[in-house]
Amino acid sequence: MKRKRRTLLSLAFLLMIASCSDPQNEIHKYTFFAFGTIVELTITGTDQETADKAAKILETDFKRMHHDWHAWHPGPLLSINQHLARGEPAPVDDKMMPLLKRAKELALMSEGTFNPLIGKLLEIWGFHNDEMPEKPPPEKAITDFLKNAPNPADLTFNKQRVAIDNPTACFDLGGFAKGYGIDRAIDRLKKLGIRNAIVNAGGDLKAIGKRHDRRWRIGIRHPRKAGVIASIDVNDGESVFTSGDYERYFIYEGKRYHHILDPRTGYPATDFISVTIINPDAGLSDAAATAILVAGHKDWKKIAKKMGVDTVMVIDKQGNIMMTPAMKPRIHLVVHRIDDENR
Amino acid sequence: MKTGDKLILAVAVIFVGWLYSHFWTDRGHADFARITVADGEPQLISLDENRLLEMKGTSGISELEINNGRIRFKHSPCPNQICVHAGWLQHGGEFAACLPNHVAIEIVANTTLFDAINF
Secondary structure (H helix, E strand, O other): OHHHHHHHHHHHHHHHHHHHOOHHHOOEEEEEEEOOEEEEEEEEOOOHHHHHHHHHHHHHHHHHHHHHHOOOOOOHHHHHHHHHHOOOOEEOOOOHHHHHHHHHHHHHHOOOOOOOOEHHHHHHHOOOOOOOOOOOOOHHHHHHHHHOOOOHHHOEEEOOEEEOOOOOOEOOOOOOHHHHHHHHHHHHHHHOOOOEEEEEEOOEEEEEOOEOOEOEEEEEEOOOOOOEEEEEEEOOOOEEEEEEOOOOEEEEOOEEEEOOEOOOOOOEOOOEEEEEEEEOOHHHHHHHHHHHHHHHHHHHHHHHHHHOOOOEEEEEOOOEEEEOOOOHHHEEEOOOEOOOOOO | OOHHHHHHHHHHHHHHHHHHHHHHHOOOEEEEEEEEEOOOOOEEEEOOOOEEEEEEOOOOEEEEEEEOOEEEEEEOOOOOOHHHHOOOEOEOOOEEEEOOOOEEEEEEEOOOOOOEEEO
16 A cells, blocks of 8 residues: 555656656747737647747738738728729728628727728828827818718628728728737637647737646736736637727827827827727727727727627726726736826 | 655655745746847847847847846837837846837746736
8 A cells, every 4th residue: 555655656756747848838939020010929739840830821821911901001901992082892802801891890889989991080190101190180180081081881892892982981900900810810720730829919819728737827018117917817719909098109299199099089089098808709809999998988888888898997097997897807907006197 | 654655755845845936936037038030030138148239120220238137128210219118128928029120029037927918
């Protein structure tokens, strides 16, 4: 009996040592510039060769998506926008069609807080440029745009074409395409036999499987300085998206002007500095994070419900952190208030 | 329980204690930075020695400073200077990038607190 116990203890010890050096437990990390941002891919539970191959394929996929969906660089989406500006129906290929249809669906669910057709407004603000503008546009340019603002409900899809009877309509999928692209990237990884991974494109991410014997752990970055404000352990197949006023912005006369514009007023959304969403659908999370940031104090809960996202955290300009009942058990906050220097 | 059993048990307990202190009590102190420049292979740079590094990106030179186990973008040829304003990085998983110049830094530590950072 004693001998048996001793053998078991020795075996347990050996197993502990062996598990530390299992190549399947290795974490493979890849970083590449694509999709107008930096993409970080984390893979485990597979060998080096499979992980390397998957990373190369994803890099190519992201670069293609970036080219195809870019709002102001030459490519298929710019070509669609040029047709719409001339008042003509635009040819759309099979890959692009589901993206545009889904963008319309999400826009309708958001009650006008997410509008994928405000490319012209973003251009008026100077956000359709790789460099940030120095000052806001004249008020008249914004009021003129609003007089004939494009309504996503007017978009029609007919076989291989999209049309809208409003030449100010100009697709900008900035609040949605990244999420949709991350969903496609995760689908691709699964097809390649990867079961445990995180795809993180410029801070927005989706995870599958887990890290060995625990869930993947995500830090939520502080919206105003270095460090994190919270951690989330993500379940298999969940995405975590944050929209914030700190991603693309400029400061003019002490005031922050960011790129998330309220389609109803033509100006940057004012109430919230960031919105974080956990949901399995990354495309939905992306659009809903934008919509909820725009909705502000008055409507954020209503819009979240309408869009079907129940796990939401918002941080307002006063630094208050608020969340839905579903978010509370999911998040571990290390900061309970945000101090803001540029309200 | 015989002396041999006790010995094995003691070794196992000490080993678990060492594992705990090695992997959990060092809360993400930095050892290396992974630097990615444009389409090149990422480089692992030790943060032990204080120095300045010049990284040639797609639109010029990004100057990185290493000081006391920390690293930051000191200068970068970008209009908005978001990378410079990101300040010092020192904990495992912390990350900053100059997107216009295609230079990115991520801290790689023995114990990374997070598998990814959302922002």
